[in-house]
Amino acid sequence: MSTCAITMVYKDYWALSQWYTHYGRLLGYEHLYIVAHGHDPMIADLCPLANITTIPRDTLEGFDRKRGKFLNEFADDLGQTYDWAIQTDVDELVCFDPAIYTSFEDIFETSSDAVFALGLDVAETINDRVLTERQMALGHRSTAVFTGHYSKAWASKRGTALWRHGIKVAPDKLATAPFNLPKGVYLTHLKYANLRALEIANEHRIGIGNTAGKGLPGAAWKEADKVAARFYLHLVRYDDKDWASARDEAYDAIVSDPLRDAKENVLRSASKVFKHRVTLPSWFKTYFGADQERATKAC
Secondary structure, three states, rough: EEEEEEEEEEOHHHHHHHHHHHHHHHOOHEEEEEEEOOOOOOHHHHOOOOOOEEEEEOOOOHHHHHHHHHHHHHHHOOOOOOOOEEEEEOOOEEEOOOOOOOOOHHHHHOOEEEEEEEEEEEEOOOOOOOOOOOOOHHHHHOOOEOOOOOOOOEEEEOOOEEEEEEOOOHHHHHOOOOOOOOOEEEEEEEEEHHHHHHHHHHHHHHHHOOOOOOOOHHHHHHHHHHHHHHHHHHHOOOOOOOOHHHHHHHHHHHHHHOOOEEOOOOOEOOOOOEEEOOOOOOHHHHHHOOOOOOOOOOO
């Protein structure tokens, strides 16, 4: 079984380094495909063994739809070579419980066309040290919150399109399409895991969100700094909950009530909010948190 990983990026260099290291270790760096949204030589410097495709950044109108369409078509093309394509944002790392799975291949063996994961917002807190350039967030961050919004579809076979955090489904199959979210699989969202990188990324988001035009990213980008402030305000107010109880509560709530959007013909997780802080189990650090070593092209 062969698997590749795809992402699109614009200047989010810290997150890109995390993505490149994480999926490169699990799949092999030669199976990583990065779409640069505009020419950027820094991407090749940070990800020397990845396959890099550049697309024009001439207009941002219809940003999300154009981006989604391009990535799905790209994944379908790669489906001629690979059995599965992992497709995540650059700040999203999919992890699996090593007591259940040894690789992505173990997950895909029991999956049909697409796979979802239980979402986690991983956060930097006041007691955390600033990350150095080569430190992996999952090796140095342990505070998180379960999230329905990021319980996304993250991998698919050829012919299955990822859309609006879920999958496109034929109208006549929407009511019965399986919502495949296996236990022990997590999508760690690193947006809040590095405050210094968040500040830089938010400058870009605010600039894009407030550009004139139709179909641009919405309030989450226009007011990215306020969105981040609200997240941290909630985080400090939440009570702590043990990992197993919070995990089971989130899993049951999401799996029992997925959203079947008849307007877009999309199956996805409902954006449920879970008001508890959790501490990530030690296996996140042990298996996915080792600090980076530079991968370089062979001479």
